[in-house]
Amino acid sequence: MDRERLKPYFDVLEIEPAASLTEVRNAYMLLKEVYSDPESIVTGPLAGEMGEESRRDILERLEEAYHVLLAAFEQSREEPRRRIEKVMADIETFDGPALKRIRERLGVDLNDMALATRIQVQHLINIEEENFSALPVKVYTRGFVANYARHLHLDEKRVVSDYMTRFEAATENNG
Amino acid sequence: MEDLKGIWAVGGGKGGVGKSFIASAIGTALARRGARVLLVDADLGGATLHHFLGIKKTAASLSDFFDRGRPLFELITGTPVPGLSLIRGHNATLGAENINYAQKNKFLRHLAKLAREYLVIVDLGAGSSHNIIDTLISADLMAAVIVPEIIAVENMYTFLKNALFRRLAAGLNQIGRQHVLIDTWKNRHGYGIKGFKGLIASLSGRDDEIGARVREEIENFRIHLIVNQARNRQEATVGNAVKSVCRKYFGIDCRYSGYVEHDEFIGRCVNRREIYMESYPASRCAREVERLTDNLLTGRQVSIIS
Ligand SMILES: Nc1ncnc2c1ncn2[C@@H]1O[C@H](COP(=O)(O)OP(=O)(O)OP(=O)(O)O)[C@@H](O)[C@H]1O
Ligand SMILES: [Mg+2]
Numbered sequence: 001m002d003r004e005r006l007k008p009y010f011d012v013l014e015i016e017p018a019a020s021l022t023e024v025r026n027a028y029m030l031l032k033e034v035y036s037d038p039e040s041i042v043t044g045p046l047a048g049e050m051g052e053e054s055r056r057d058i059l060e061r062l063e064e065a066y067h068v069l070l071a072a073f074e075q076s077r078e079e080p081r082r083r084i085e086k087v088m089a090d091i092e093t094f095d096g097p098a099l100k101r102i103r104e105r106l107g108v109d110l111n112d113m114a115l116a117t118r119i120q121v122q123h124l125i126n127i128e129e130e131n132f133s134a135l136p137v138k139v140y141t142r143g144f145v146a147n148y149a150r151h152l153h154l155d156e157k158r159v160v161s162d163y164m165t166r167f168e169a170a171t172e173n174n175g
Numbered sequence: 176m177e178d179l180k181g182i183w184a185v186g187g188g189k190g191g192v193g194k195s196f197i198a199s200a201i202g203t204a205l206a207r208r209g210a211r212v213l214l215v216d217a218d219l220g221g222a223t224l225h226h227f228l229g230i231k232k233t234a235a236s237l238s239d240f241f242d243r244g245r246p247l248f249e250l251i252t253g254t255p256v257p258g259l260s261l262i263r264g265h266n267a268t269l270g271a272e273n274i275n276y277a278q279k280n281k282f283l284r285h286l287a288k289l290a291r292e293y294l295v296i297v298d299l300g301a302g303s304s305h306n307i308i309d310t311l312i313s314a315d316l317m318a319a320v321i322v323p324e325i326i327a328v329e330n331m332y333t334f335l336k337n338a339l340f341r342r343l344a345a346g347l348n349q350i351g352r353q354h355v356l357i358d359t360w361k362n363r364h365g366y367g368i369k370g371f372k373g374l375i376a377s378l379s380g381r382d383d384e385i386g387a388r389v390r391e392e393i394e395n396f397r398i399h400l401i402v403n404q405a406r407n408r409q410e411a412t413v414g415n416a417v418k419s420v421c422r423k424y425f426g427i428d429c430r431y432s433g434y435v436e437h438d439e440f441i442g443r444c445v446n447r448r449e450i451y452m453e454s455y456p457a458s459r460c461a462r463e464v465e466r467l468t469d470n471l472l473t474g475r476q477v478s479i480i481s
Contacts (some may be wrong), residue, residue, distance in 0.1 A: 027479045041413060041416070050370070091247055
């Protein structure tokens with residue numbers, strides 16, 4: 001999302017260009033409420049001065065800014081999907097290296113992922129490097145992989161199934 | 176912090192909203208961070224700033240400046256907070272708040288001089304009189320305190336309009352067109368001008384030179400909004416709303432710099448001659464004052480509270 005280009009719309013909603021979607025929503029809702037009511041605590045004292053047209057004009061600008069920004073957020077949600085389309089096309093099975101490639105392509109940092117998933121960084125590395133013997137028992141590893149897939153918005157079932165097949169094959173061979 | 180110099184003015188229009196408490200609290204916060212701060216109680220009607228610093232009386236006060244012609248710097252006294260000094264206000268004798276034009280200008284000159292050595296924080300007192308507004312607009316940072324209540328908001332708009340009017344007058348004066356402002360405002364009914372916004376629109380459409388000047392003065396008019404005595408987060412959003420109206424309706428650069436909640440210990444500290452920021456540094460209000468102080472220094476703002 002080109003936040004610099006969208007700055008005028010963020011300005012209308014009186015938030016920073018770095019604002020999140022939730023902040024955009026909150027700002028829109030608050031300001032809409034303020035200008036919809038000619039008797040509010042902040043518009044009331046300007047009654048007789050701040051005409052109907054002034055308020056309507058401001059409301060229209062709010063509406064426009066909100067819709068432009070909503071659309072931009074919607075689009076940016078699809079952006080990462082498009083970015084990994086090519087990588088995904090080449091993937092036959094979700095093994096460790098494939099997961100790593102997808103994660104890197106999405107620009108997701110391992111440390112951030114560890115924080116969000118509450119999985120230790122070392123385990124995330126073990127998953128990607130397929131250090132099967134260093135990973136915990138099956139049920140736990142399955143949980144980790146599912147969490148990993150969910151975090152990257154991948155098809156959780158397929159990732160778990162592909163990965164666990166390899167995990168089981170390797171751990172069974174080792175005894 | 177030691178190089179922080181200049182004048183910060185704290186006003187807002189309505190009486191009793193907490194201008195003096197906020198001025199004293201910001202001053203204390205900055206002094207504790209190592210700034211050299213001078214609080215000046217310019218409330219010529221009812222000087223109370225010293226009460227928030229646990230000080231009963233001082234040898235000198237602004238009366239010595241206005242009535243006896245002593246220079247401002249001689250009136251500076253220490254406070255219990257290291258790095259924080261005070262010039263106590265005038266204790267109102269009848270009509271004393273009506274200082275004349277020459278006295279006001281001398282006061283502003285002396286303040287400017289002190290601002291080379293201190294960060295001067297001026298408590299303006301209530302109202303939107305000429306003296307208050309002229310002191311406000313001579314400051315490097317202008318702050319307006321409100322409480323989440325319609326009367327305070329209304330008074331604050333008046334305060335703002337007066338300040339804007341004075342700024343416009345000064346700006347147009349520089350290009351020798353001040354009479355246009357005076358004339359337009361005097362004959363506003365004839366011109367069909369409704370309210371302050373109408374005045375601005377009418378002036379802006381007059382000719383390019385006036386239009387450009389008026390726009391410049393308005394866009395560069397920066398005021399920091401402070402909400403005091405909020406009783407919950409919902410009340411603090413009044414600041415977001417007022418800021419919005421100032422930006423969108425008046426067109427000025429209004430920043431919502433912070434809010435401070437209601438805390439009855441503030442009043443208790445006054446009675447016990449304690450300094451709130453020193454007695455309760457970990458309280459919510461004290462932390463809010465710290466955040467407000469950060470925001471005033473950096474220009475950051477309160478985001479929309481949900
Ligand atoms: N955040 C707060 N919570 C509770 N009480 C407060 C708060 N801020 C100020 N007060 C109290 O409100 C009263 C008014 O505060 P203060 O004197 O600072 O207002 P002011 O705007 O300077 O008034 P004036 O217009 O008379 O100069 C005082 O009794 C003070 O103790
Ligand atoms: Mg006061």
